[in-house]
Amino acid sequence: xxxxxxxxxxxxxxxxxxxxxxxxxxxxxxxxxxxxxxxxxxxxxxxxxxxxxxxxxxxxxxxxxxxxxxxxxxxxxxxxxxxxxxxxxxxxxxxxxxxxxxxxxxxxxxxxxxxxxxxxxxxxxxxxxxxxxxxxxxxxxxxxxxxxxxxxxxxxxxxxxxxxxxxxxxxxxxxxxxxxxxxxxxxxxxxxxxxxxxxxxxxxxxxxxxxxxxxxxxxxxxxxxxxxxxxxxxxxxxxxxxxxxxxxxxxxxxxxxx
Amino acid sequence: xxxxxxxxxxxxxxxxxxxxxxxxxxxxxxxxxxxxxxxxxxxxxxxxxxxxxxxxxxxxxxxxxxxxxxxxxxxxxxxxxxxxxxxxxxxxxxxxxxxxxxxxxxxxxxxxxxxxxxxxxxxxxxxxxxxxxxxxxxxxxxxxxxxxxxxxxxxxxxxxxxxxxxxxxxxxxxxxxxxxxxxxxxxxxxxxxxxxxxxxxxxxxxxxxxxxxxxxxxxxxxxxxxxxxxxxxxxxxxxxxxxxxxxxxxxxxxxxxxxxxxxxxxxxxxxxxxxxxxxxxxxxxxxxxxxxxxxxxxxxxxxxxxxxxxxxxxxxxxxxxxxxxxxxxxxxxxxxxxxxxxxxxxxxxxxxxxxxxxxxxxxxxxxxxxxxxxxxxxxxxxxxxx
Numbered sequence: 001x002x003x004x005x006x007x008x009x010x011x012x013x014x015x016x017x018x019x020x021x022x023x024x025x026x027x028x029x030x031x032x033x034x035x036x037x038x039x040x041x042x043x044x045x046x047x048x049x050x051x052x053x054x055x056x057x058x059x060x061x062x063x064x065x066x067x068x069x070x071x072x073x074x075x076x077x078x079x080x081x082x083x084x085x086x087x088x089x090x091x092x093x094x095x096x097x098x099x100x101x102x103x104x105x106x107x108x109x110x111x112x113x114x115x116x117x118x119x120x121x122x123x124x125x126x127x128x129x130x131x132x133x134x135x136x137x138x139x140x141x142x143x144x145x146x147x148x149x150x151x152x153x154x155x156x157x158x159x160x161x162x163x164x165x166x167x168x169x170x171x172x173x174x175x176x177x178x179x180x181x182x183x184x185x186x187x188x189x190x191x192x193x194x195x196x197x198x199x200x201x202x203x204x205x206x207x208x209x210x211x212x213x214x215x216x217x218x219x220x221x222x223x224x225x226x227x228x229x230x231x232x233x234x235x236x237x238x239x240x241x242x243x244x245x246x247x248x249x250x251x252x253x254x255x256x257x258x
Numbered sequence: 259x260x261x262x263x264x265x266x267x268x269x270x271x272x273x274x275x276x277x278x279x280x281x282x283x284x285x286x287x288x289x290x291x292x293x294x295x296x297x298x299x300x301x302x303x304x305x306x307x308x309x310x311x312x313x314x315x316x317x318x319x320x321x322x323x324x325x326x327x328x329x330x331x332x333x334x335x336x337x338x339x340x341x342x343x344x345x346x347x348x349x350x351x352x353x354x355x356x357x358x359x360x361x362x363x364x365x366x367x368x369x370x371x372x373x374x375x376x377x378x379x380x381x382x383x384x385x386x387x388x389x390x391x392x393x394x395x396x397x398x399x400x401x402x403x404x405x406x407x408x409x410x411x412x413x414x415x416x417x418x419x420x421x422x423x424x425x426x427x428x429x430x431x432x433x434x435x436x437x438x439x440x441x442x443x444x445x446x447x448x449x450x451x452x453x454x455x456x457x458x459x460x461x462x463x464x465x466x467x468x469x470x471x472x473x474x475x476x477x478x479x480x481x482x483x484x485x486x487x488x489x490x491x492x493x494x495x496x497x498x499x500x501x502x503x504x505x506x507x508x509x510x511x512x513x514x515x516x517x518x519x520x521x522x523x524x525x526x527x528x529x530x531x532x533x534x535x536x537x538x539x540x541x542x543x544x545x546x547x548x549x550x551x552x553x554x555x556x557x558x559x560x561x562x563x564x565x566x567x568x569x570x571x572x573x574x575x576x577x578x579x580x581x582x583x584x585x586x587x588x589x590x591x592x593x594x595x596x597x598x599x600x601x602x603x604x605x606x607x608x609x610x611x612x613x614x615x616x617x618x619x620x621x622x623x624x625x626x627x628x629x630x631x632x633x634x635x636x637x638x639x640x641x642x643x644x
Contacts, residue, residue, distance in 0.1 A: 029459035033471055036452050040478055043445055050442050054435040063371070064432065068439060075447040078483040083541045084499050085483045098539035102529045112608075113598075141374070153542045155569035156525040156609070165331055172609075173566045217630045224630070 044086055051090040058091055062140035068093075069146060080150055100139060100147040103128050105156075108171035116220030117157075117172030118184075118238040121145070124169055144169075164188040168238060174219045183212045184236065187222075191239040194231050259286035260359040261323050261344050263352040267308050267316035268418045269301060275421070276300045277379045280310065281370030283337075287361025293317070297425075298366060300379055303389040305342075317355055319344070321389055329377055330365070338373035340366045340380070446482065453484050473497065501555065503540070503548035508557040510534065511571060515559065520576030523609055524549070524561075524569040564613050565620075582618040586637060589615075589624060594636045 057064050072079050072087075079087035080097050088094025107127045111119060121141055128139060148169060151158045157173030163185045170176060176184075186201055187193035198209040213234050216222035225233040269275060282298035284291060284307055299306040305324075309315035323344050330339040343363045368376070456475060477497045479486055507527075514530060515522055522530075524545065532539045540548075549561040549571060558574045572578065588603060589595050595603070601611035615635045618624040622641055627634040 029456055030471065032452060032456045032459065033475060036449070036456065036478055037474075039449060039452065040481065043449060043482075046442060046445055050438055054431075054438060057431060057435045061432070064435060067436065071439065071443045072446075072483070075443055076450045076484065077446055078485065080541055081483045081485075082480050082499075082544050083539055084480060084544065086481050087483055088541070089538075094541060095537060095539050098532055098541055101542065102532050105525050105529055150542050151525075153546050154524045154528055155563065155567050156523065157567065173568050214630050218628065218632060220632075 047086050047090050055091055059137055066142050097147045101151050103131055104147055115237040118221045119169050120238055121167040179212050187236050192233045192235040194233055259364055260356040261347045262317040262319050263354040265316050265318040267306055268414055273301050273303045279372035279376050283367040285365040286359050287363055321383060337367045337369045340377055449482050450484055500548045500551055504551040504555055507548055508559050515573050520573040521610060522571050527571055568613055582621055585614050585618050586623045589635055590637045594634050596632050596634050
């Protein structure tokens with residue numbers, strides 16, 4: 001009798017699978033995928049429930065956001081990876097950070113001609129808050145840092161440089177290596193640095209110090225004061241505290257994105 | 259600490275709450291006092307501290323008593339602090355917890371953080387000095403001892419009750435939220451483990467998985483925000499979502515690109531698209547992943563990555579190399595140009611102007627003069643006049 005191919009084929013496949021996995025309880029990838037699909041649906045429901053109760057908490061409470069982000073990072077989940085992710089769709093975390101990203105880009109662009117593309121986290125925070133207006137949700141420095149980390153992928157040179165207890169945010173694709181960042185950190189204390197200070201603090205030779213300073217000058221991140229008593233001083237406009245209180249002028253705003 | 263007065267903690271008419279922070283310890287100068295754990299409230303007129311365990315214990319100091327404030331960063335085992343320097347207490351000051359103090363400053367220790375925000379708000383209030391312009395109503399306390407019954411005026415009762423309820427509600431909400439969050443994370447963790455297991459099996463070919471199923475798997479990873487264990491990218495390239503997005507982008511960006519000379523940086527695109535959307539914004543990764551698919555989907559735009567790492571979107575019809583020829587003309591006319599100058603002349607962003615000049619240099623049409631005054635480009639006479 002001629003058995004139908006279907007039956008024979010299924011039997012053959014099953015035998016092959018059994019042969020491959022002699023250990024009891026070994027599960028195939030397809031089976032796990034089906035399991036994952038079910039678990040995903042359940043998770044989505046759980047998340048919806050969580051969102052209905054606590055969505056406001058995330059929107060309003062920066063400390064809660066930090067906790068949320070840290071927990072995600074610990075288990076290996078990035079809630080900001082995609083606007084299409086569950087976290088973003090249901091908790092609204094995505095929109096909060098992606099919009100913040102836009103605001104950060106605009107502030108950095110508007111001030112770039114002043115500070116060469118380097119800005120302190122404090123000043124960025126102030127300017128972003130100003131731009132958001134009185135009735136917008138509160139934004140913490142932690143929020144800014146997370147938004148900036150996501151912006152890096154756009155290839156515009158966004159970087160975060162730790163200096164003296166705070167951070168400098170870089171928003172231009174200028175190459176800043178370890179030597180440059182170390183000099184920036186040294187300059188952070190007074191807002192400027194000299195060749196002698198670099199030599200005595202970092203034990204570098206003059207040539208190395210000069211190269212770094214000239215690079216910063218070229219990139220517009222440092223300004224040279226040759227009239228200072230003693231030797232020339234290299235100032236970082238990013239660290240000028242007077243700039244904090246200045247508004248972004250209409251010209252600067254126009255230069256920013258349309 | 260002798261500047262503090264006992265208070266009911268009720269806000270007066272015309273006084274507004276600015277910010278509050280739990281977990282704050284007060285110190286009299288360098289010495290610890292019994293005010294170890296409380297809620298610190300900043301209003302437009304006063305700094306109020308209420309004991310977390312004993313709500314009856316509440317003290318305040320008018321902001322006008324503050325000379326200036328300083329921040330003290332956190333250290334190992336030490337919380338961040340704000341040091342508040344004070345004017346001497348006035349002789350007709352109402353009773354407070356201390357009759358005298360040898361210090362003219364107090365320290366606020368932020369055991370549960372919040373120092374940066376509080377400092378910012380306090381600085382603002384010190385600058386604005388709203389207590390001078392906002393007259394407060396009569397203080398409602400006829401009886402100065404807060405422990406004896408409180409005499410309340412109508413209206414204040416409602417405000418106080420609302421504040422208290424809000425505080426309790428906030429506390430309750432937060433602890434409930436944390437609990438629920440922890441439970442949720444447990445479940446998310448299971449998903450992560452499962453996805454790792456699946457990825458391993460795919461690698462070791464344990465079970466045949468079709469291409470369709472692979473795409474499904476990647477979309478699951480996308481939903482959960484799990485990094486693709488194989489490629490390490492948090493999107494799993496080639497999901498349907500990104501394909502759709504790429505097609506949408508082609509539609510949205512056609513006109514803006516034409517208006518900008520056929521080329522835009524990815525950050526410009528990010529801002530443009532998200533500003534237009536308003537809601538359901540794209541993540542930076544969504545944008546990059548969609549753009550990576552433009553060429554393979556044969557759309558009229560493409561993603562281009564310059565040597566510097568700068569990423570741009572170009573119209574297919576745009577030919578950057580041809581633009582270089584016109585750039586060379588412009589530079590020759592002016593003798594030499596920096597990226598800033600070129601950008602202004604041509605009306606493009608400095609970022610893209612620089613990339614074009616660098617490309618022209620790479621192609622041998624321009625030479626650079628790199629000095630502390632900046633990067634300046636000249637026509638490459640070595641090529642043309644040999």
